Amino acid sequence: MKLQEHCLTCIYDQTKRVCELLHVNTKQAHAIDLLAHQHIKAFDMNQTPPHNAAPLYEAMAELLNVGDLYAEFKKASSEKAKAFLPFCKNKIQNSQNKLFEATKTAVAGNVIDLAAVMLYDLEEELEKIYHTPFAIDDFKALEQQLARTQTLVYLADNAGEEIFDKLYIQTIKELYQNIEVYYFVRGRPIINDLTCKDALASGMDDVAVIVDSGVPTPGLAMEFMNENARVIFERAECIISKGMGNYECLGETKGLPIFFLFKVKCNVVARAVGAQLGNIICKRGI
Secondary structure: OOOOOHHHHHEEEEEEEHHHHOOOOOOHHHHHHHHHHHHHHOOOOOOOOHHHHHHHHHHHHHHHHOOOOOOHHHHHHHHHOOOOHHHHHHHHOOOHHHHHHHHHHHHHHHHOOOOOOOOHHHHHHHHHHHOOOOEOOOOOHHHHHHOOOOEEEEOOEEEHHHHHHHHHHHHHHHHHOOEEEEEEEEOOOOOEEEHHHHHHHHOHHHHHHHHHEEOOOOOOOOHHHOOOHHHHHHHEEEEEEOHHHHHHHOOOOOOOOOOEEEOOHHHHHHHHHHOOOOOOEEEEEE
């Protein structure tokens, strides 16, 4: 998905949010503002938003001498999510279709996004999403694909979501016992996206093989995958992709056995996917 004019404002606003969250001083805020304008002016409109944004976020981290801009906020997101595990487990266990309810649980986790424009109340969103139909509903196709899958690649998104992802993966492995799950995370800290460290802290390795994809962008840009990740990715019979960033990078890639799960949080993605702001999506790849 190519960068759009509206994306420029969104990315710029994200730099302002970093300043607010980290309580930077006036001098630092001014330096980041200049940095943002320099990068945005040089953005390539033929590339995806994650491709363009990554170098800017890396430059901000270097300027502030911070290895992981969102470290504390990622921890807070994961801790908040854990409080809702009993509620989500109950929803799945009491459902007539556990896989469907677990898929909804994974999408519900996608509301945890410090980088998104839309604010959220997690408890309210969780309850709402369980009662909200998918605006694009390829769940049946996903269910059929999982039934013939041995290698499942699961593309992680934001910190906090892994708590819900873990429940989803547990349900998948309970229903399809021959599946091996590989949980792909980012190669380095970028915004609030999951890294190996974050996934390990939440015990994801109890249910899946955590894979450092090597990708430095806030969305899985395939050309940046390391060799180990690429081999696993290419042999997967099914790929579950969480979040808008992964959709922005892979939504126009043909021939992948991929299913996109996310909540639509911006108008650019809404137009690209053919949905409305706030819709939840379970979309098969092209």
